[in-house]
Amino acid sequence: MSSELEQIRQRYVESAGHLSQSIGLGRSLGQIFMHIYLSPEPQTLDDLTRELEISKGGASMAVRQLEQWGAVRRVWIKGRRKDYYEASEDFGRVIRKALLDVIGRRMEVTDGLIEDAEKVLAGKNNGDKDWKFMKRRIRKLRTFRDRARWIWDRSIVKLLLK
Amino acid sequence: MSSELEQIRQRYVESAGHLSQSIGLGRSLGQIFMHIYLSPEPQTLDDLTRELEISKGGASMAVRQLEQWGAVRRVWIKGRRKDYYEASEDFGRVIRKALLDVIGRRMEVTDGLIEDAEKVLAGKNNGDKDWKFMKRRIRKLRTFRDRARWIWDRSIVKLLLK
DNA sequence: CTGCGCGTTCAATCTATATTGAACGTATCA
DNA sequence: TGATACGTTCAATATAGATTGAACGCGCAG
Known part of the structure; x- marks a missing residue:
């Protein structure tokens, strides 16, 4: 992939990281989603750890959270053993689920x-x-x-x- | 003031602290507001540092934030040099201002x-x-x-x- | 003018929580 | 049935950002 394209993606990844950090969700959650969202091909945990320089454990947990909110979905590629993830484009649904989850939890406190x-x-x-x-x-x-x-x-x- | 009453107030102060902590506003903001809200008399910075065991600097900054959101207002008591604060009961207005402030800022990012x-x-x-x-x-x-x-x-x- | 009693500031410190990574469980393939 | 290649867990660690407190400025009283 062209390095200029790569640069743009990196800027978005960084921004998404700052944003999700600022709303108290941790940096990697935003980074991971944005990376997957801007990737033409489904991504594996290894892709994430390599490209974003985060730990495998962290990637695993964040991806699971994103999956629960419907932000990414797991796709199987036959012949491959790894889990592949691609991004949803339905932001409305994602935000709704995340808000209901996060704020709902807070209201119970x-x-x-x-x-x-x-x-x-x-x-x-x-x-x-x-x-x-x-x-x-x-x-x-x-x-x-x-x-x-x-x-x-x-x-x-x-x-x-x- | 009766010590049983004091106990109830302390429980609320503690809870409010946890809540405001959990939404990323810091513990003392919630504690301070709840303490003032449940106090029959206007409170000074010294009252806050003594009752909540927080620093004067922190109390000063938190109170200013609460004032901006309309959660507390400064009242002058003639003959006294200190600033006295009492709580607003109009939660709707307070929450609205705080949300517009906090979320509005985030959207600009x-x-x-x-x-x-x-x-x-x-x-x-x-x-x-x-x-x-x-x-x-x-x-x-x-x-x-x-x-x-x-x-x-x-x-x-x-x-x-x- | 001087000293005192305030509130405020901000670099240093602390703490809540995000992140790491080694150890582990599990599924797949030969 | 191993051996291997994964994903997951969670105690240890790192870090963002909340809190502290000494130094400061300001205004009032004497």
Whole structure:
């Protein structure tokens, strides 16, 4: 492949790496996807370790993540023993799956905590000013949490499905 | 303040710290906001460093970030020299500002790269298979980038404004 | 003007997490 | 049934970036 073409690809790989790094997914995830996406031929783990200078273990894990999000798919080439990967062009689907996965996981983290505290607070219902304040704030927190979840489930997810 | 109340607050502070850490904002940002939010009285930087055991420098920077997002506001108490902070209850506005800030910044990162490469590719328009492939992929990338920006600007932002 | 009490800055340090790579399990081929 | 060529795992390591804290500037009180 022409070296000028190679240069362009490298620039994209680098950029994708920075981007995925900046959103907290690690550099190699973006690099790997972009490399596969800009490769005319399906790529193997060895191709990735060689071209991107990353470890085999890392490549293996990243590729599995990308596969779960539908960003790459495994293709079998008969006669070959290795796994070959090619990129999906359906970015919409990929982003949707990744968002649902990543953000959905994050929203679960907060579950449980608010309910627990509200139970304690309900028991201790004396007229104390500070307890009242705490109750009001935590009720407000819960209201917002519920609304956020609703918007996420009913509106954002729906929007992403288009 | 009752120590039981104090315990509840500490649990929330800890959780908020974990949450903000997990979304890549650092632990202290979440801790600080939650501490102020659950405090009946406006808090000073010294209060924060004492209660949360964080450095003054860090508290100063985090509070400034929270102020920019409208999550806390500075209040003057006459006769006092220190800055006092109290929390906003309008989470919707806060989240909106933070998202627009954080994600907006991220979307700018990718600008420029695609255009540059397309110019190079347009020049080298020979019939070569690999060049054609690269062109198609990058065009697709650009199409998606444009669509993503459109959805962000026209739909998500609009949704958040409610 | 001087000293003090603040908030801010930023190079040094620490830490959460991404990445590595040797050891391992597994499937394929002779 | 080995032998080999893979992909996977996970404890060890490296690194990005969050946090610290000493030095600083500024404004107010005396």
